[in-house]
Amino acid sequence: MITTISSYSTNYKGSSDKVVRKRSWADRRFERVVVRLAAASLLFVILFTGFTLMKSDASGEHLAEPAAGEKVIYISPGDTLWSIAGGLRKEGEDLRRIIYDLKERNNLSSSTLKAGQLLIIPADY
Template structure:
């Protein structure tokens, strides 16, 4: 017959194997919660940073300086984009494309202009 002994020589002076203390269920749960909170915080910080960088580059209100080929005009009282576009339009050009080019070049979100405002007429 075989005898199984629980005696260990690893821990002299103790007659049986000692089990290492395991962490309680609450400690493991708290550790997982802290890891999740740290991951969520990191995610939101990265998301906020990315959105901030995107909006800071997308909302530049001032257009770039005009090049030598571009013309700068001053808006008069009562002028509209359509009138200015019709004045600078060449034969056969679509006025809608000219209005769009003026809006894009001058970072205009709508068609409203102010008297004394400078507009850059893009070169062809």
Template structure:
């Protein structure tokens, strides 16, 4: 009778320990990635709210008091920015530039005017 002797030694503990350490390494990698994503998310949230605060405090809504050389006019019925710009325009001035300057100086978000509203005509 012949006896076969195998030199192959299968050790389950070594295989399981190897798999366990690979899983732990993958878990640590995932945890680090999640931490990085959380930090980036918090950074962008802080950045977003910072810009919102800056926008909220920028511009007071009311134009500054007229300076020397500027005129103050009161909007009448039927007045538009274009009509007002036409009355204050000097020879050779671009009407579009005057309308733009009126809107900027008076902090107007649209071209709509109300009767009785005061506008400051900037000095060039």
């Protein structure tokens, strides 16, 4: 019988030297763990990117309206966050925490203030 090269592989019924081995339970478990880690990593990257994009939309130029009980002050020449926080500080309070709260409330990326700038003082102070 004459066969072509393309049909030779389908008509050949000889034995193969390859030993077909079933994948063990440990191999399948390892593959499942790798797939889960890859999926968790992808989810983390997506969430981190989303939170970064949301946070980058905030700017110190556009303040939210002050809520009830919050005070608004105008920055005078020479005012610093340290001096303002020092005036708001109660006995035993950490000055760094007050500065952090002021920066967060006013969406400030640095501690520098400009004369005439509005600064919202949270109601806690």
